Amino acid sequence: MKKKILALMLVCSMAAALAACGSKEAAAEPAAEETEAAEDEAAEEEAAGGTLVMATNAEFPPYEYHDNNEIVGIDVEIAQSIAEELGMTLQIEDMAFDSIILAVNSGKADIGVAGMTVTEDRLENVNFSDSYATAAQVVILKEDSEIATVDDLAGKTIGVQLGTTGDIYADDIEDATIERYNKGFEAVQALSQGKIDAVIIDREPAKVFVEENEGLKILDEEFTVEEYAIAIAKDNEELLEKVNGALAALKESGKLDEIIAKYITAE
Ligand code: ARG
16 A cells, blocks of 8 residues: 555656656747757757766866866867767866876766876776877976986975876885875975975976976976876776777877867977
8 A cells, every 4th residue: 555655656746747847848948038049959969969077187287277267278179079079068077186087987077088197007997098198207396406317306305296197106216205286286386485306297287387487497307108098987888989989080180189289389
């Protein structure tokens, strides 16, 4: 008996929900106002391909950074182009760098695009797309620093962005003290202020930070060479294939090079 009542209540509430839905649509129909038309369009678009949610950490120029109130950069444009290839709508979620893989694995985001280096450790937790860029870790120093080689970093105080490959490599330097910052930019500031001796960070952001802050230079010797790729949950093989297909199309058409050239001038 109880079950029957419950079932009835369920049917009723479902009917009510349906009725509410129906009336909403009916109400929207005659009103041809622009905003509603735009909403309908957006809804249609979503219905067509769905939303592609990108997790990133927009503290990493020229790959992702804030420009006024917008998040822009190479990764944003690549993700936007992939979404277009897949007929999807891109949505950006900005978060701490070390939350990105978690976001992808919990389903909070579909793709992690953040100048993220493919590493063995990360491969244990996520899949990576094909690579879309070759990068390197470099050392930023004060112009008058006595540090001349990577070996000279032993025993020094080194700033990194928390959870990045720079953090991992700094860990291997003999007797070094590591200062971890939430943003790469904060590490660079600490270096400018003489609080630390060096910053290990990716080359392109390093170039931007050195340009923006007087009295800094990049050590000629590179630390490591790395590949950037897009992180996708292990149980989402289908999306991995789609993203790789879209990436291949962007490489083929020259669009990928075009996006990179817009932000990085070749030396
Ligand atoms: N390539 C480095 C890594 O994967 C740093 C990436 C930092 N990216 C960012 N959007 N803050 O660990």
